[in-house]
Amino acid sequence: MSILVTGATGSLGPSAVARLLRRDAVVVLLRPGETGAAARFEALRRDVVRAGPEAPTDRLSFVTGDLAAADAGLAGDDRGALAEGVTHVLHLAAVTRFTLPLDDARAGNLETTLGALALAETLPRLEAMQVASTLYVAGTRTGTILEDDLVETAFVNSYEQAKHEAEREVRARMRDLPLTVARIATILGSSRTGEVRTPTALHQAIRLVHQGLVPMIPGDPSQTVEVLDVEHAAEAMAALLVDAFEPGATYHVAAGPERCFTLQGLFEESLRLFAHLDPAWARRGIEPPALVTPETYALFERTVHEAGDPAMTRIVRGLSTFLPQLLHPKRFDRSRLEAALPSWDPPATRDYYPLVLASSIETDWGRSRAEASP
Amino acid sequence: MTVGIRALSYRFGSRMVGLEDLAEQGLLGSTPETLRGFGFDRVHIAEPGEDLGCLAASDLLREHEVDPLEIDALIVFGGLPPDPVSVPEGEEATSLFHYPAGRLQHALGLTRATAFGMGQQGCAAVLSALRVARSLLISGDARNVLCVGIDIVPAGVRREVIYNVLSDGACAMLVSTPWPRLRPVAFRQITKGYYWDTSARRDEIIAAYFPTARNAIRDVVAAAGLTLDDVALVVPDNVSRRGWEILLGLLGIPEERAFLGAAAVRGHAITADLVVNLRDAIDARDLAPESPIAMFTFGFGANWGAAVLRA
Numbered sequence: 001m002s003i004l005v006t007g008a009t010g011s012l013g014p015s016a017v018a019r020l021l022r023r024d025a026v027v028v029l030l031r032p033g034e035t036g037a038a039a040r041f042e043a044l045r046r047d048v049v050r051a052g053p054e055a056p057t058d059r060l061s062f063v064t065g066d067l068a069a070a071d072a073g074l075a076g077d078d079r080g081a082l083a084e085g086v087t088h089v090l091h092l093a094a095v096t097r098f099t100l101p102l103d104d105a106r107a108g109n110l111e112t113t114l115g116a117l118a119l120a121e122t123l124p125r126l127e128a129m130q131v132a133s134t135l136y137v138a139g140t141r142t143g144t145i146l147e148d149d150l151v152e153t154a155f156v157n158s159y160e161q162a163k164h165e166a167e168r169e170v171r172a173r174m175r176d177l178p179l180t181v182a183r184i185a186t187i188l189g190s191s192r193t194g195e196v197r198t199p200t201a202l203h204q205a206i207r208l209v210h211q212g213l214v215p216m217i218p219g220d221p222s223q224t225v226e227v228l229d230v231e232h233a234a235e236a237m238a239a240l241l242v243d244a245f246e247p248g249a250t251y252h253v254a255a256g257p258e259r260c261f262t263l264q265g266l267f268e269e270s271l272r273l274f275a276h277l278d279p280a281w282a283r284r285g286i287e288p289p290a291l292v293t294p295e296t297y298a299l300f301e302r303t304v305h306e307a308g309d310p311a312m313t314r315i316v317r318g319l320s321t322f323l324p325q326l327l328h329p330k331r332f333d334r335s336r337l338e339a340a341l342p343s344w345d346p347p348a349t350r351d352y353y354p355l356v357l358a359s360s361i362e363t364d365w366g367r368s369r370a371e372a373s374p
Numbered sequence: 375m376t377v378g379i380r381a382l383s384y385r386f387g388s389r390m391v392g393l394e395d396l397a398e399q400g401l402l403g404s405t406p407e408t409l410r411g412f413g414f415d416r417v418h419i420a421e422p423g424e425d426l427g428c429l430a431a432s433d434l435l436r437e438h439e440v441d442p443l444e445i446d447a448l449i450v451f452g453g454l455p456p457d458p459v460s461v462p463e464g465e466e467a468t469s470l471f472h473y474p475a476g477r478l479q480h481a482l483g484l485t486r487a488t489a490f491g492m493g494q495q496g497c498a499a500v501l502s503a504l505r506v507a508r509s510l511l512i513s514g515d516a517r518n519v520l521c522v523g524i525d526i527v528p529a530g531v532r533r534e535v536i537y538n539v540l541s542d543g544a545c546a547m548l549v550s551t552p553w554p555r556l557r558p559v560a561f562r563q564i565t566k567g568y569y570w571d572t573s574a575r576r577d578e579i580i581a582a583y584f585p586t587a588r589n590a591i592r593d594v595v596a597a598a599g600l601t602l603d604d605v606a607l608v609v610p611d612n613v614s615r616r617g618w619e620i621l622l623g624l625l626g627i628p629e630e631r632a633f634l635g636a637a638a639v640r641g642h643a644i645t646a647d648l649v650v651n652l653r654d655a656i657d658a659r660d661l662a663p664e665s666p667i668a669m670f671t672f673g674f675g676a677n678w679g680a681a682v683l684r685a
Binding site: 211212213214215216283284285286287288289290292293295296299300303306307308309311312315 | 404408411412537566568576577578580581582583584585586588589616617619620623624
């Protein structure tokens, strides 16, 4: 038995691989790239050790392939080896940028999922496959979203739409393949170190607030900002794939509103922590963004575009792929997740947010870490 | 002790210039279409030697039959620094002490008045002048304080500043005691020195403007013992109308309660705006005595100034 992981180098990958290695051997699918798959595999191995120092990385191996290519771009030998050994698949590969044209978002999310499903069909010993998705396949819906819901809706950005379409394809194959879907909350960072491996649109918004460049944000101040630490996201995914697999199930892998900040609470806490972590910042007297109605924000956005101010246009454009989601407050039901993983107990955002912000400021919001990477 | 604004007057530069002409002269950064969309149409430019401050103050004294000898203090303010004086190398520095306050006191015949200047707060200087005048009156040091604001953009300087188009203007405001009308009851000024370098912090100032403006207005209304719903009239400055529409949206104040629209015909006359709009709004709207009036302006430097008056 072994576990095949796609997208292992992404934001969740090293943490998920570290946890899966405790359960079994893991083989990761790496795309052939300019830097070479072997070099990236070694970087991944280091990241896995950082994410889980006790992970037995001697059980970690890789194959080279491309989910967008025929036969997943696998060499014949690799294809045979996977067919012989793989019993579980964790499909993490995704392109999470919100600003992509829909075709590109589909290529990175829908097409890769179709490729992963096609690959799964070639694995005769397959017992379980989990496809990572996002809470925001619910698009612009509001109110309580059930884990079984996959309702036609509008979307805030191309990423949400492409993931929604990918989930539809997964659902269509659930009769033929042992499949589950894990809809993951926005990953805020590591609750252990504060590291943010892949900044999300939320991080960009918080960074802009730190820089004093966000005048207002649309949304209900009392709505929940659903975020999760990477460790508990990875642990839930590993457990749902290996320990508590239930074919056909969809899970909301989310901390829940009682553990998360409200929108207003998030920005208030952000400013409090900025001042605490960075005394020079505190002297600037930066105000938290005003939380405003959609109409007021739309007028502001239109004004910025009409004025053509380059910096403010860039800021507003960057925020526009994310902020509209705040106009559609939701509560994600987690009944199935809680039944499957009764002892899963992620930390409250408040408990590790200081670490995340400290790490973000220390690394200049990931820039210094990115520059230091090979 | 009852302190109120007894009289208001203003003057604009006598030459009116449209946005297209300003654009032709290279005095705008944005297109006339963009600025028209933000509520501007034309500006007033002073002719050389046009003494707008003296004219505005003279109007006030004449129209309200105020004897210059009644004035105990003269406060001269402006958003722009007074005309810079260059001193030839090696010469005495006496010309650096040529102050508008003394010149105006003499020109107006305010021989009993002590005269001094206020500035370095951009447009917000107008509310500081009102605040200091009120304090002087409350302390018993004066019974009539004349505040005169003067802003004339130097020739050739671009008249657009961050999507606002500047007019040359001056205002005069007589603050007296006892006086039962237009009583200033609360002030709030937020100064954020971090933004003192307007050129370097331009983007941050744009971002800081709205949330800080909202806070200043909320604070001053609360300090007056009121809620935003109680405010009968909002007197804005003449920065872009669009900016005010957004700010009113942040505050949840209906637009009809604000005296909007003056920017189109007046332009942004820096410190004079609030006096101009207060006077025009009182003339245009039938405000019951004691109605709460909220005033707000932002001044580079950076200062967010707000006040509440009782009509």
